[in-house]
Amino acid sequence: MIHPIPPGTRDVLPEEMRELRRLQTALLGVFDERGYGEVATPALEYDEVLTHGGGRGDHAAYRFFDESGDLLALRSEMTVPIARLVATRYGQAEPPLRFCYIAGAYRAVNPQRGETREFLQAGVELIGAPAAGGTVEVIEVLEAALDAAGLSSAVIGLGDADLYRDLLSELGLGEEVGEKVLARLAAHDLVGVEEELDAAGVDGGGAEAFLALSQLRGGAEVLEQARSFGAEAATRAAERLTDVNDALGSRTGGRRVQFDFGLLRDLDYYNGAILEVYDPAVGRVLGGGGRYDGLMRRFGLDLSAAGFALNLERVHAAQIEERRRGEGGR
């Protein structure tokens, strides 16, 4: 007798569960060793709390009314719930605060794409540690987590969330036009970016610099190249990233870091450094994060913050794929 489950959800059977549990234990070990205390928050929150996240990404795909008529929603990630938790429970605590989690999150998906409505995230939040030191600590934890997961070829792309907002206002573009350009950029449509800039009357040189900047990625040498564009926004972003690079260099971290001026995250609470994790063995992004100083302010706390989240199921898939490659094959 087959009793169906909704598309985009799944059962986990013992063989996979054993491997997932081993991965979780390894990650929690890394987080715990570095002083990140594990927390759990309810999967259901008041919709109003989750809307604090804002942004292009839908903050909650599943909403419903409870028995007293309040609007509830399933969380789509853990950063906003933890910001809420810190504001409520640790308002008077001495920063920095360190928390980690392994938790389910819920998003609307295209189930035929192998995306899931319910997926497991493993991540940390470092609250009250400003840039660049805080950013560097988060990167180091992430590197250790990737080591613990055995992903030897995973790379961390590091970019800057303020770059394009600043650059568009430097080009004198209004909010409406700027949003159009950003939407094209977020869709990775460079041909469209060029068309929008052209339609907005940005001259050829300005558009070319904008596009070249969005393609600038690589080792520390690109930090110098970014300054050569002569755009103040690019120079400021390069300075912020250089600070992170210097701080990484003075410690042991940074082996996996690649700088990427084309990076954009789809949540608008980020500012300053943002990051994404890739593995050459899989064509998808394994996780991401960055600084979100502004988010804590939305919850009434003037604290800087940074963190990351890894998609556990994708990390697991990358483990298997790296193992296959190690045994030969592509």
Next chain:
Amino acid sequence: MSAPLRLAVPRGALFGETLDVLDGAGVDTSEVRGDSRSLIFETEGMTLVTVRPSDVPTYVEAGAADVGITGKDVLLEQSDRPVYELLDLGFGRCRMVLAGQKGSDRLGESQRSLGTMRIATKYPRIAERYFESTGRQVELIEVKGSIELAPLVGLSDGIVDLVATGRTLKENELEVREEIVECSARFVANRVAHKLRASEIDELTAKLREAIRR
């Protein structure tokens, strides 16, 4: 050393010009041009795989191909597939249009008296977005081929389709009523490959840009 860059080449209407542009960019396409039934071709520093144009985004999104070439019409129809659109290659130029029967007001009539139009198309998502953005209700009928037949036999009031020369429309007594978007061939890249194989992809992009300028 990692495997050579894998490029998805579209078979079909864009095939010939794609190979010409690749030649111009210094990619050896002589084997692909032969009448081999193979689907994978190893060339100097690059692997070419030949697929249907509409499958290019699928291969590239999954990372089964690192880069690829396909039409903007395909990318628009599959806009939910996140790939980097790096370059407009300029060839394969055509228009996505709304067409109706010549001399007939059937489209307008349906709109006025029924408040909706029946539209046959191979591009339901492009058509849906277009009519939604212009504030009109339509019933979309998805067909796989010979769209021009649909209005002739009363399956639909009009069609949304790709037009290059307009000859097929003319031969079937159809005419362009509205232009939706211009399309041409695009060079696309997988999101992760774009980051992790940056120098190879940048180099190929630059060579392609140079090749289409000539």
